[in-house]
Amino acid sequence: MAAEATRKAPARTAAGGGTPTAGATGTAPTRRERARAATVEEIKNAALDLIRDHGSANLRFTDIARTLGLTPPALYRYFADRDELLTALVTDSYDSLSDALDATRGTVPADDLDARFLATCGAYRSWAQDSPERFALIFGSPVPGYAAPPDGPTAVAGRRAMDHVLELLADTATAGRLGHPLVPDTEQATILAWATVHGFVTLEAHGHLHALDPATRDHLFTTQARLAARTAGLTPASP
Amino acid sequence: MAAEATRKAPARTAAGGGTPTAGATGTAPTRRERARAATVEEIKNAALDLIRDHGSANLRFTDIARTLGLTPPALYRYFADRDELLTALVTDSYDSLSDALDATRGTVPADDLDARFLATCGAYRSWAQDSPERFALIFGSPVPGYAAPPDGPTAVAGRRAMDHVLELLADTATAGRLGHPLVPDTEQATILAWATVHGFVTLEAHGHLHALDPATRDHLFTTQARLAARTAGLTPASP
DNA sequence: GAAAAGCGTGAAGCCTCGTAACGCTGATAA
DNA sequence: TTATCAGCGTTACGAGGCTTCACGCTTTTC
Known part of the structure; x- marks a missing residue:
């Protein structure tokens, strides 16, 4: 048949506090979790730099992505909006x-x-x-x-x-x-x-x-x- | 032929301080100047209302225009941007x-x-x-x-x-x-x-x-x- | 009354946000 | 070892805002 609900939606967002790879509290972070946390930090630092230069009102996802060498949609893996x-x-x-x-x-x-x-x-x-x-x-x-x-x-x-x-x-x-x-x-x-x-x-x-x-x-x-x-x-x- | 520079550019902007209908200093404002000033006030008041409700960062020309019953491009007769x-x-x-x-x-x-x-x-x-x-x-x-x-x-x-x-x-x-x-x-x-x-x-x-x-x-x-x-x-x- | 100036509109181009569908990679499990 | 899968990033796309342009209408001016 068609579309048997593969991938069940990419688990987007990461909103409240639960990251996609959220490990149980107290366990050592996996390699992936560390990479993810590092990327989150990179995004926030890039955003702060841009805010310093252009003001918080002019913060653009596109610019953050360009700074990190990514495409804008990639950021939605880390922040819902x-x-x-x-x-x-x-x-x-x-x-x-x-x-x-x-x-x-x-x-x-x-x-x-x-x-x-x-x-x-x-x-x-x-x-x-x-x-x-x-x-x-x-x-x-x-x-x-x-x-x-x-x-x-x-x-x-x-x-x-x-x-x-x-x-x-x-x-x-x-x-x-x-x-x-x-x-x-x-x-x-x-x-x-x-x-x-x-x-x-x-x-x-x-x-x-x-x-x-x-x-x-x-x-x-x-x-x-x-x-x-x-x-x-x-x-x-x-x- | 074609395009004989009709209208010599619409005198857009109004930037620095000279409005299109700028009368000599001291002379009584014409009907048109008063109408223009009134529209400018309307625009600014609408903008202030919108800023109060949504913040200055979210001020949209489209919303101002809608408030006044105009289309967005009309505002460019009064403010360059x-x-x-x-x-x-x-x-x-x-x-x-x-x-x-x-x-x-x-x-x-x-x-x-x-x-x-x-x-x-x-x-x-x-x-x-x-x-x-x-x-x-x-x-x-x-x-x-x-x-x-x-x-x-x-x-x-x-x-x-x-x-x-x-x-x-x-x-x-x-x-x-x-x-x-x-x-x-x-x-x-x-x-x-x-x-x-x-x-x-x-x-x-x-x-x-x-x-x-x-x-x-x-x-x-x-x-x-x-x-x-x-x-x-x-x-x-x-x- | 005719020319000019000013005002407003619809169409169009560009940019951004945010979504959707897809491929790749590394981790996991049988 | 191999099959599966979660996560990551990409291209493609639609929606909406800013701004320009070309045009018609109204008002002022001569």
């Missing part, structure tokens, strides 16, 4: 931010709370400067129709970044160095401090401070970080 | 912001400097909330390739918004109420204050503060505005 790729990039960007903040933990003496706070602020800014495309993916204008799911990976990753700062402030509180007359709630104070630093960083990242020379910008940022520290509740140790 | 339309929208957005800030001038007693500053901050936030699409156009992730010309209309309009705040602080200075230990330069202090308020507004506009209920957000914003006032150099009158 452009949105799924963007979602993965956003999630990765949150993780990248969290990693960058975590990395500062080891560079500053644990008992120097002011230094830890300022270093965290500086890491936030450095990360934005070094990964403008990731910063734009997270904090740039979001697509209204898209909207990440409330309990999705982006929400979790975002929470992780925030928790980093809260933990720092908790340490500060136990040291008896916390206290602010305007915002008694620690979490709310953290939000305002974050907003203070974020305002500077986002203006700078989007070129609205390009009139200032770099040295002045650096100086102003340090000042802004100090103001944020005060907002967060760190009482100035050395004024 | 999608980028030119977006440029116009960005410029308009800056003007909209400036107008919103200017409008607060009359609502607060001129001698109440704290109230004027807080009202300006509030106007900034209200404008962002009421015109999220305009806010996104100015402060959302810009297209890397695009980059407004340094002396272009967007730069001028942006400067106008900034001057508004500087003027306010100049009034404050003459009143002898200005002085800040951290940032002696008034313009730099303005930038930090702006960044402080902007950080809150942009986080809120992009949904990063959606976990907070509106009343709490309002309260926090007022606090942030007070902190910005202190950064700008306003010495607290009523602590």
Whole structure:
């Protein structure tokens, strides 16, 4: 007869989290799984490069494919569509931010709370400067129709970044160095401090401070970080 | 024979600033010029509505045309291409912001400097909330390739918004109420204050503060505005 | 009233997204 | 060892958006 349902549909997509070759959790990845993961990384890196050069709005599957020496349809083996790729990039960007903040933990003496706070602020800014495309993916204008799911990976990753700062402030509180007359709630104070630093960083990242020379910008940022520290509740140790 | 250069090319585009029916400066607009201006407004309004619903990245000429009951090619009589339309929208957005800030001038007693500053901050936030699409156009992730010309209309309009705040602080200075230990330069202090308020507004506009209920957000914003006032150099009158 | 300018349309070319059907390769299993 | 199969990548294709072109209609201008 005809068409006896051969191949039963190519198992397209890979959507949620299950890759076609998804091995049981904990087992060593097979050669194929490693190759697949490597290709996924290649695709995401190529996409980030293109976003850096042309903006996330102009990201084209065709260009990614050309970069990798593939044809556009090949990418659909790894991402169901452009949105799924963007979602993965956003999630990765949150993780990248969290990693960058975590990395500062080891560079500053644990008992120097002011230094830890300022270093965290500086890491936030450095990360934005070094990964403008990731910063734009997270904090740039979001697509209204898209909207990440409330309990999705982006929400979790975002929470992780925030928790980093809260933990720092908790340490500060136990040291008896916390206290602010305007915002008694620690979490709310953290939000305002974050907003203070974020305002500077986002203006700078989007070129609205390009009139200032770099040295002045650096100086102003340090000042802004100090103001944020005060907002967060760190009482100035050395004024 | 054939093709005797009839119509000498349809005078397409309208790019820089000269509309096809551009009348001499100062003369009353003709009926046609008014009709054209009205159509331009219709196009821009339709575009803003679509941006609000679907994001600036998904703005389609086809959709704008459909909204106005036109065919897509008709829009090319008014804008050379999608980028030119977006440029116009960005410029308009800056003007909209400036107008919103200017409008607060009359609502607060001129001698109440704290109230004027807080009202300006509030106007900034209200404008962002009421015109999220305009806010996104100015402060959302810009297209890397695009980059407004340094002396272009967007730069001028942006400067106008900034001057508004500087003027306010100049009034404050003459009143002898200005002085800040951290940032002696008034313009730099303005930038930090702006960044402080902007950080809150942009986080809120992009949904990063959606976990907070509106009343709490309002309260926090007022606090942030007070902190910005202190950064700008306003010495607290009523602590 | 005639010429010109401006406006809008349908047709057409190019590019991108996304789907479908097919061949190849390496892994797996009898 | 050989047959099968999952996964990968390709070509072919349809749908839809951007933009240009050639043309007709309406309004303004002389």
